[in-house]
Amino acid sequence: MPDTEITFDSGAVTYHGTFLAPDGFDGPRPAALLLAGSGPTDRNGDSALLPGNIGTLRFLADLLAEHGFASLRFDKLGSGATGIGPHDVDDIAELGFTSAFVDPAAEALRFLAARPEVDPSHLVVVGHSDGALVGLALSQQADAPDIAALALLEPLAVRLLDLLTTQINSQLDAVTATGQLPQPVADELRLALSGAVEALRADGTIPDDLPEPLQNAGLVHANAKALAEEDALDPRVLAGQLADGTPVLTSCSAKDIQVSVADVDGLDAALTGARLTSVRMADASHVLKHLGDARSNGQDYVADLPWSTEFSEPFARWLDSLT
Structure with missing residues (x-):
């Protein structure tokens, strides 16, 4: 499954990313936009704040491809090959959350929908951590392509x-x-x-x-x-505004040190009209790695740990249900 380097523009910034298509596909396929969490997190889910590889978004892209989905992931502002574009540090402070993160996600979704390999009627948004809030905000943008399904993984589930x-x-x-x-x-x-x-x-x-x-x-x-x-975007309000019947998957783990299961349960309760799949895990970290008997302290994010089958197996079944 070869990666294809891509670029797209949003505002004054050229964003760099990766398009991944499944092997041997024979026509337009469903596709997913992957949205990274907070901080300087790149297209693979690695953070400039932690030395080493995390790899959550790369793992998700590979899993999507195994189940017939193309995907697009990109270096968000302040990370990877995108960097800060033509801005200086003071400029970035003036951009705000919407223009720095939601607007580029909308452009990425338009770029993905226009790919000849992609069926624009089957677009999925997969947001990890803070990226889940971006996905929910994106679902309410009138000029963005329609989103057929949402995956909110270890999501920001309350106001920031x-x-x-x-x-x-x-x-x-x-x-x-x-x-x-x-x-x-x-x-x-x-x-x-x-x-x-x-x-x-x-x-x-x-x-x-x-x-x-x-x-x-x-x-x-x-x-x-x-x-x-960002704080003005209440994820529970946005969740309640999704179109009735939208397939939504949420996930959270008892060992997640950034997001509580109780908060995600509250988000689930707000998804009143959605077709909800709720994944709850016992031994996964915030970045979806299997911890076993260990506790998470954040440093484990870059450890060479296996990916959580508590997550991957139900997520794979959910993907199959969409096609």
């Missing part, structure tokens, strides 16, 4: 700032419990975090005097526009 608040509060609980941080300092950080969330939701700004630990968590002026725009 709610998730960020939960994660930071959990970290504060952990360090105060072990005596690494005095409780009054943790309380001050919680109060500052609440104020930052309130400001972002009110007018898209971040206070000037945020404590350094919160700035280190990404709450800085350069990220304000993207954070506010």
Whole structure:
């Protein structure tokens, strides 16, 4: 199954990606657009923040091809061959979430639909982590090609700032419990975090005097526009707006340290009109690798671990049901 290097444009940026077609196909085939998670994550699912290969999107592309689906995956802004295009770092801060991530996904879907190898009436969007929110947003874009099915894998299932608040509060609980941080300092950080969330939701700004630990968590002026725009996209509201009967697969694992099963259960509950397949796993990491008896700490993302059959087997059955 040879990879084909492709490029497409969105705004002022040329995006670089890979089109993969199944072996020996004899006419237009169903195809999937793969959308990466947050941060500088490239077309294969590898992150510039972690040394080594993660490979989640490459794994998904191969699995799709085995089941008769072509696929397109691309280096999102700030990653891989795409880089930051003609922008400088200050420019990127002004782009916001929609123009930096949702609009390029729409262009990628149009590019995929136009390929002669692809049946444009059978387009699937597969979003991993933050990419699931992009997929849901894409489903509501009037000028984007119709999406026949959605896979939301380890998805962002609540509003972004709610998730960020939960994660930071959990970290504060952990360090105060072990005596690494005095409780009054943790309380001050919680109060500052609440104020930052309130400001972002009110007018898209971040206070000037945020404590350094919160700035280190990404709450800085350069990220304000993207954070506010992404937080305004409530995945549960978007899920409820999908066309009735849309096939949707969601997945989550008890060992996922970024997304909770309870949150994804809540997303499932919002998919009231969808034809839902819900995959729940016991031993998979956030990046869909099999952990066995081990716990995830994030460093395992780049470990040479097998892919989770808890995920691949039901996902393969779901793909077969679409064709």
